[in-house]
Amino acid sequence: MVCRTVDMARQLFLSTNAPPLPRSPPLHHHFSKPFLSPPPLYSSFMFQSNFRVLCRTQPKEVSDAEFTTRVGLDRLLKVPISNIRNFCIMAHIDHGKSTLADKLLQLTGTVQSREMKEQFLDNMDLERERGITIKLQAARMRYMFKTKPYCLNLIDTPGHVDFSYEVSRSLAACEGALLVVDASQGVEAQTLANVYLALENNLEIIPVLNKIDLPGAEPDRVIKEIEEVIGLDCNNAILCSAKEGIGITEILNAIVERIPPPCDTAGSPLRALIFDSYYDPYRGVIVYFRVIDGTIKKGDKIYFMASKKDYFADEIGVLSPNQMQVEELYAGEVGYLSASIRSVADARVGDTITHHGRRAENSLPGYEEATPMVFCGLFPVDADQFPELRDALEKLQLNDAALKFEPEDSSAMGFGFRCGFLGLLHMEIVQERLEREYSLNLITTAPSVVYRVNCANGDIVNCSNPSLLPEPGQRRSIEEPFVKIEMLTPKEYIGSLMELAQERRGEFKEMKYITENRASIIYDLPLAEMVGDFFDQLKSRSKGYASMEYTFVGYKESELIKLDIQINGDRVEPLSTIVHKDKVILMGEEQISEKKLLSKLSTQLSGS
Ligand SMILES: Nc1nc2c(ncn2[C@@H]2O[C@H](COP(=O)(O)OP(=O)(O)OP(=O)(O)O)[C@@H](O)[C@H]2O)c(=O)[nH]1
Numbered sequence: 332m333v334c335r336t337v338d339m340a341r342q343l344f345l346s347t348n349a350p351p352l353p354r355s356p357p358l359h360h361h362f363s364k365p366f367l368s369p370p371p372l373y374s375s376f377m378f379q380s381n382f383r384v385l386c387r388t389q390p391k392e393v394s395d396a397e398f399t400t401r402v403g404l405d406r407l408l409k410v411p412i413s414n415i416r417n418f419c420i421m422a423h424i425d426h427g428k429s430t431l432a433d434k435l436l437q438l439t440g441t442v443q444s445r446e447m448k449e450q451f452l453d454n455m456d457l458e459r460e461r462g463i464t465i466k467l468q469a470a471r472m473r474y475m476f477k478t479k480p481y482c483l484n485l486i487d488t489p490g491h492v493d494f495s496y497e498v499s500r501s502l503a504a505c506e507g508a509l510l511v512v513d514a515s516q517g518v519e520a521q522t523l524a525n526v527y528l529a530l531e532n533n534l535e536i537i538p539v540l541n542k543i544d545l546p547g548a549e550p551d552r553v554i555k556e557i558e559e560v561i562g563l564d565c566n567n568a569i570l571c572s573a574k575e576g577i578g579i580t581e582i583l584n585a586i587v588e589r590i591p592p593p594c595d596t597a598g599s600p601l602r603a604l605i606f607d608s609y610y611d612p613y614r615g616v617i618v619y620f621r622v623i624d625g626t627i628k629k630g631d632k633i634y635f636m637a638s639k640k641d642y643f644a645d646e647i648g649v650l651s652p653n654q655m656q657v658e659e660l661y662a663g664e665v666g667y668l669s670a671s672i673r674s675v676a677d678a679r680v681g682d683t684i685t686h687h688g689r690r691a692e693n694s695l696p697g698y699e700e701a702t703p704m705v706f707c708g709l710f711p712v713d714a715d716q717f718p719e720l721r722d723a724l725e726k727l728q729l730n731d732a733a734l735k736f737e738p739e740d741s742s743a744m745g746f747g748f749r750c751g752f753l754g755l756l757h758m759e760i761v762q763e764r765l766e767r768e769y770s771l772n773l774i775t776t777a778p779s780v781v782y783r784v785n786c787a788n789g790d791i792v793n794c795s796n797p798s799l800l801p802e803p804g805q806r807r808s809i810e811e812p813f814v815k816i817e818m819l820t821p822k823e824y825i826g827s828l829m830e831l832a833q834e835r836r837g838e839f840k841e842m843k844y845i846t847e848n849r850a851s852i853i854y855d856l857p858l859a860e861m862v863g864d865f866f867d868q869l870k871s872r873s874k875g876y877a878s879m880e881y882t883f884v885g886y887k888e889s890e891l892i893k894l895d896i897q898i899n900g901d902r903v904e905p906l907s908t909i910v911h912k913d914k915v916i917l918m919g920e921e922q923i924s925e926k927k928l929l930s931k932l933s934t935q936l937s938g939s
Pocket residue numbers: 422423424425426427428429430431462463464489490491541542543544545571572573574575
């Protein structure tokens with residue numbers, strides 16, 4: 332089948348085969364009781380999140396004199412380190428993170444009302460249209476609390492599971508997190524995943540119940556649910572309506588009072604963690620970082636410890652939320668720099684920046700590279716657009732480290748690229764950006780996962796491109812990636828969701844009631860079965876009430892075969908797919924019914 336473009340967002344999540352990290356007890360006792368359900372399911376969500384930035388010792392107060400010497404261009408914003416708070420907002424998709432972020436920016440006067448447009452931090456057109464956050468954004472706010480100025484660094488994070496690696500990056504730069512839960516819906520699968528991510532990073536968690544203005548809001552029930560399901564003490568949870576602006580001041584006060592300041596290590600050699608970067612055609616790579624130790628000044632000669640490259644920091648600044656230049660940034664602060672860096676490879680996310688002259692001894696633990704889980708071929712409908720497609724992919728890759736591609740060609744489809752993505756939403760977004768921003772007309776081949784082939788000669792071959800699958804005589808068996816999936820659902824939909832998982836070759840693991848009316852169902856499922864309409868089906872069969880999360884569990888042998896499509900007796904390699912033997916007829920029928928494919932093939936064939 333395929334050559335179909337993927338339709339709506341599906342909850343695919345980048346999992347990693349990195350071993351789960353050892354768990355350390357939280358430094359704070361947020362928990363009124365132990366977890367009712369322990370979190371192993373989520374432990375592999377982490378990407379080297381063993382990074383610890385917290386320091387529980389109170390940093391020393393900065394004297395007025397010292398404070399004055401620290402004041403740079405941004406005099407109004409500069410505060411002593413004890414008055415800095417770095418935090419992020421975490422929530423299940425659509426629970427209101429971006430709306431809350433907008434309100435925080437407005438109330439602190441960071442963005443004036445006249446500049447304010449909905450979802451200020453969601454810059455990309457696609458983000459606004461779809462109402463989802465794709466790239467994380469950062470903003471620095473000034474807030475007066477008990478007559479003292481505070482600098483609050485907010486890092487907005489995406490809610491969709493495809494982009495969870497962005498969440499884990501931002502957590503490493505924070506000491507605290509607002510956990511936003513929709514008061515009319517309650518705990519969802521991603522709420523749990525977020526809490527476990529925050530705990531892994533020893534963050535102070537502030538529970539916030541949003542959307543209390545809705546007639547269906549049941550804050551008391553949801554508070555009970557959070558306490559029972561997550562074990563988080565909700566005695567001082569904040570009730571809010573981001574839309575109506577209710578509870579926003581309470582949230583700002585709680586950030587100041589409950590989230591610890593960063594530790595004061597400004598005297599140590601510089602170590603700054605890169606948590607994001609993007610390519611600006613005029614200034615080169617712009618690096619977002621959090622200063623963990625030391626200070627960085629405009630003009631400093633800096634050294635990237637992983638890429639071993641030297642640069643001069645031409646410009647440093649803060650995100651307010653627009654970029655604003657400053658002279659210097661200190662331990663605990665979040666900012667950006669530009670240094671005429673031509674390649675993002677020189678300033679990779681997770682790398683540590685230090686000074687060329689006074690180097691730090693050890694780099695900070697970085698992040699593991701995002702691993703693509705879903706692959707497909709992208710071919711221009713018009714073969715002449717191939718160079719433009721390559722150019723466009725290269726440009727997108729500058730800002731999207733998770734996007735991978737390599738050339739692929741076939742006699743029927745012409746030249747194109749085999750691309751790797753975090754999940755289907757990621758794939759759809761890249762494809763849409765290519766079509767929209769670069770005016771390319773593309774066809775997409777069937778999404779596929781990475782299979783592991785045990786060959787007759789003892790070799791093990793990883794195969795993400797079905798056309799490269801060793802022939803039947805050369806292989807002993809094929810293994811496919813499995814995920815452990817947890818679905819949270821109201822009890823009336825349990826039956827239809829279990830049916831869905833069984834249809835998708837799921838192996839039942841566990842079902843339990845997390846509250847009187849809601850259940851958690853756990854299955855092991857082939858990842859390939861989710862790379863389709865699984866999430867759409869989950870939503871439609873539960874009338875939108877169920878949510879899901881998953882994590883990679885490993886490879887298992889399956890009865891898989893290769894489905895080839897022939898045209899006039901010739902095999903069209905890019906259309907080959909690897910399917911379970913029971914689904915081969917269905918898949919074949921779907922594939923040859925794709926309209927865009929047929930038009931592409933007829934163009935190619937008439938031209939040859
Ligand atoms: N009634 C009501 N609606 C809200 C409130 N907060 C957010 N919404 C609405 O809920 C929807 C989702 O809000 P967002 O702020 O985009 O949610 P999000 O969590 O940032 O979503 P992602 O960026 O996709 O993760 C939007 O339609 C908002 O207008 C609230 O307090 N009350």
